[in-house]
Amino acid sequence: MSEARLINRALKAVLNKYTGEDPHRPAWHLSPQTGLMNDPNGFIQFQGEWHLFYQWNPVACAHGAKYWGHWRSTNLLDWRHEPLALVPSEEYESHGCYSGSAIDHDGRLTLLYTGNVKFEHGRTAWQCLATVDKNGEVTKQGPVISLPPGYTGHVRDPKIWRHKDHWYLVLGAQNLAEQGKVLLYRGNSLQEWTLLGEIAGAHLNGLDDFGYMWECPDLFALGDREVLIVCPQGLAAQERKWLNTYQSGYFIGKLDYESATFPHGEFQELDHGFEFYAPQTTLADDGRRIMFGWMGLPDANEFFQPTIAQGWIHTMTCPRELTLEQGKVMQRPARELQQLREQHKHYQNRADALPTLCVESAELNIRSLGNWEVCFGETLTLACDEQGIRLTRRNLRSGEPEQRYWLGKVSQLQILCDRSSIEIFINDGEGVMSARYFPQAKPVAVWQGEASLSLDYWQLRLCMVV
Numbered sequence: 001m002s003e004a005r006l007i008n009r010a011l012k013a014v015l016n017k018y019t020g021e022d023p024h025r026p027a028w029h030l031s032p033q034t035g036l037m038n039d040p041n042g043f044i045q046f047q048g049e050w051h052l053f054y055q056w057n058p059v060a061c062a063h064g065a066k067y068w069g070h071w072r073s074t075n076l077l078d079w080r081h082e083p084l085a086l087v088p089s090e091e092y093e094s095h096g097c098y099s100g101s102a103i104d105h106d107g108r109l110t111l112l113y114t115g116n117v118k119f120e121h122g123r124t125a126w127q128c129l130a131t132v133d134k135n136g137e138v139t140k141q142g143p144v145i146s147l148p149p150g151y152t153g154h155v156r157d158p159k160i161w162r163h164k165d166h167w168y169l170v171l172g173a174q175n176l177a178e179q180g181k182v183l184l185y186r187g188n189s190l191q192e193w194t195l196l197g198e199i200a201g202a203h204l205n206g207l208d209d210f211g212y213m214w215e216c217p218d219l220f221a222l223g224d225r226e227v228l229i230v231c232p233q234g235l236a237a238q239e240r241k242w243l244n245t246y247q248s249g250y251f252i253g254k255l256d257y258e259s260a261t262f263p264h265g266e267f268q269e270l271d272h273g274f275e276f277y278a279p280q281t282t283l284a285d286d287g288r289r290i291m292f293g294w295m296g297l298p299d300a301n302e303f304f305q306p307t308i309a310q311g312w313i314h315t316m317t318c319p320r321e322l323t324l325e326q327g328k329v330m331q332r333p334a335r336e337l338q339q340l341r342e343q344h345k346h347y348q349n350r351a352d353a354l355p356t357l358c359v360e361s362a363e364l365n366i367r368s369l370g371n372w373e374v375c376f377g378e379t380l381t382l383a384c385d386e387q388g389i390r391l392t393r394r395n396l397r398s399g400e401p402e403q404r405y406w407l408g409k410v411s412q413l414q415i416l417c418d419r420s421s422i423e424i425f426i427n428d429g430e431g432v433m434s435a436r437y438f439p440q441a442k443p444v445a446v447w448q449g450e451a452s453l454s455l456d457y458w459q460l461r462l463c464m465v466v
């Protein structure tokens with residue numbers, strides 16, 4: 001379809017945006033104006049400003065031929081809309097401008113993304129370049145990598161970085177035996193790329209079967225190691241772990257750029273909640289590694305979420321700072337988020353003697369030992385005991401209770417609430433549980449249990465995307 005027609009369709013959807021009451025619309029998380037948003041893309045701090053692009057179907061609450069939307073921010077908190085970045089108008093991207101990443105190339109903001117093409121039987125994928133000018137206008141440069149032999153059409157989601165004198169990128173891939181893999185490429189320029197090989201995947205580095213497709217790889221140095229984040233599809237659920245439709249986790253290892261090998265440790269989940277997928281990191285100017293994730297998951301119960309009645313679906317997570325500590329990737333809310341805090345209150349009491357608190361847009365910082373429970377908006381329950389944390393809600397499709405777990409000794413929790421979402425940071429970043437939930441009324445937290453809690457509470461201010 002022509003570019004003009006695609007842009008017109010998006011514009012029509014945005015002009016007709018729902019303007020009635022919308023209790024689940026986040027106060028400070030990023031969400032789409034209309035339609036469906038999924039992966040964070042092209043996350044970068046460029047010439048001092050933050051840019052976050054995103055997978056977007058502006059015209060329907062459905063997956064399909066994705067566009068790239070674009071937000072820009074000076075403080076990582078207040079974002080504004082930039083022009084539509086990519087629309088799937090060319091033959092090499094006819095079924096979507098799929099996920100990708102951004103770099104600063106000689107002072108020019110440059111994007112690398114997947115052109116997804118479907119045929120009647122089968123599909124192919126192109127890795128494509130585009131440049132962004134200072135007004136946010138994007139110029140496509142076309143494909144620079146075609147489908148490598150030995151793989152199905154599922155090869156996508158380039159994450160690019162510079163190391164010494166070369167560009168490198170990783171791609172998520174499926175080989176012809178339907179095994180998920182990560183491919184490493186080296187570029188002499190952004191146009192000329194060489195496939196160095198598979199650096200991770202099913203049947204590599206000591207793994208057995210490990211999924212039929214790996215999506216959204218991200219490889220970066222953290223401390224004195226490299227971390228490979230990846231989203232394997234097709235792992236069977238285990239007792240109390242890997243319970244979501246697809247997983248999102250990481251391997252810690254050491255990348256040898258010469259031999260293109262990445263010996264690594266075991267797969268660890270990044271988030272133990274109900275909704276988390278396809279995260280992407282960037283290196284901030286001050287050296288921090290910052291990550292956004294999609295607080296959603298494909299192919300589960302997403303189309304039962306009630307915001308569809310208001311014409312939109314899904315949100316991003318908050319930005320998180322990553323560090324490597326004792327063989328674990330720790331996640332903490334980006335320190336900028338502390339600027340959202342207003343009206344502090346402190347409580348020290350038995351859980352069941354704590355007051356009911358408004359958690360429409362709030363942060364709770366809890367120190368505790370013992371058994372206690374808190375219920376958010378009569379919809380989502382967090383139970384804490386000596387085994388760890390159990391999060392319970394009703395499945396939106398079946399109405400049956402469903403659970404997620406974090407196992408370990410809990411001493412501290414930092415909980416970020418935003419109308420229809422919750423992010424629970426455990427033991428100063430040792431674990432995270434993210435979830436969407438849809439209370440009928442304004443959500444309040446109601447406490448139970450005899451454990452003694454020390455609780456700091458703040459309301460969080462609104463961040464309007466203008």
Ligand code: FRU
Nearest residue numbers: 055066098099156215216278
């Ligand atoms: C992950 C993903 C990516 C793909 C994009 C399409 O959620 O499936 O692999 O590029 O979403 O929207």
